[in-house]
Amino acid sequence: MAGKRLYERIVEALSGEILGGQYEIGQRLPSERDLSDRFEVSRPTIREALIALEIDGLVEVVTGSGVYVRSLRRRAGGASPRDVGPFELLEARAFIEGEAAALAAQHITDEELNTLQALVAEMEAENLRDVVMSEDADRRFHMTIAAATKNSAMEQAVEALWAARNQSLQNVRFLEKVRAEGVKPRINEHMAIVSALKLRDAGAARAAMRTHLRGVADMVFEATEAEALERVRTEIAGERRRFQLGE
Numbered sequence: 001m002a003g004k005r006l007y008e009r010i011v012e013a014l015s016g017e018i019l020g021g022q023y024e025i026g027q028r029l030p031s032e033r034d035l036s037d038r039f040e041v042s043r044p045t046i047r048e049a050l051i052a053l054e055i056d057g058l059v060e061v062v063t064g065s066g067v068y069v070r071s072l073r074r075r076a077g078g079a080s081p082r083d084v085g086p087f088e089l090l091e092a093r094a095f096i097e098g099e100a101a102a103l104a105a106q107h108i109t110d111e112e113l114n115t116l117q118a119l120v121a122e123m124e125a126e127n128l129r130d131v132v133m134s135e136d137a138d139r140r141f142h143m144t145i146a147a148a149t150k151n152s153a154m155e156q157a158v159e160a161l162w163a164a165r166n167q168s169l170q171n172v173r174f175l176e177k178v179r180a181e182g183v184k185p186r187i188n189e190h191m192a193i194v195s196a197l198k199l200r201d202a203g204a205a206r207a208a209m210r211t212h213l214r215g216v217a218d219m220v221f222e223a224t225e226a227e228a229l230e231r232v233r234t235e236i237a238g239e240r241r242r243f244q245l246g247e
Helices: 004-021 032-039 043-055 086-107 108-127 133-146 152-167 167-179 187-200 202-223 228-244
Strands: 061-063 066-069
Touching: 004 032, 004 043, 004 133, 032 043, 043 061, 043 066, 043 086, 043 167, 043 202, 086 133, 086 152, 086 167, 086 187, 086 202, 108 133, 108 187, 133 152, 133 187, 152 167, 167 202, 187 202
Parallel strands: none
Antiparallel strands: 061 066
C-alpha cells in the first residue's frame, strides 16, 4: 500500500474485510474512535475513508447513529482513485489560500476591497434564503482574493482547489451532509479577512484566512458526526437507570 494516501489505505483495509465477509449486511462498523486507534490516524482521516466507502456503496453513514454495512459488493461508478478527501483539501486550502491572502494584501485595490465587502453582504443575505447561492458568493470571495495577488499561477492554484471541491465525489457527499445540518458560510470570519486586507497587513491576512479555513474543517467535522446522537442517547439511558435505581 506504499504511496497511497492515509484514508485510501483505510478504505482498502475495511473494504477488504467487508467484501471478505467479515461483516454482515446491516452490521455496524466499529466507532470512529476505535478505528482511529486501530489505524493510528486522526478521526477526520477515518471520516474521509468512511465517506469513500459510502460512495462505493459498501456502507451507509447514518448521522447520529453510526456506520452500517449496506452491501457486500461495490457500486459501479464509486469513488475515483483521484478523489480528494475533504479534510486534506481544506488543509491544502489553508496553506495555499493563506499565502494568497498574504500576497493579495500587498497588491489589492480599493475596487477589489469593495467587491469583497459586497460579496460578504451577499453571503449574509443568501444565508437566510439559499445556502447554495451563499456558497457561490463564498467561492467568488475567495477567487477575488486570488485575483488580487496579481499572480496568475496563484490564481490558477486556488481555482484548481475550488474545482476539486465541486468535482470530487467525496467532497460533494460531504457538502450534502453539512448543508443538511444547516452549515453556512461564517460572516464574521470573512469580515476578519477583509479587515486584514484593508490594512494591507500580509501576516494578519494570512492568519485570518488560515483561521477561517481551519474553522471550516472543525465545522464540517462537527456536522458530519455520525455517532453524536447515539452517544447522547447512551448517556441519557445511563442517567435514567441511575435515577430508577435511586443512585
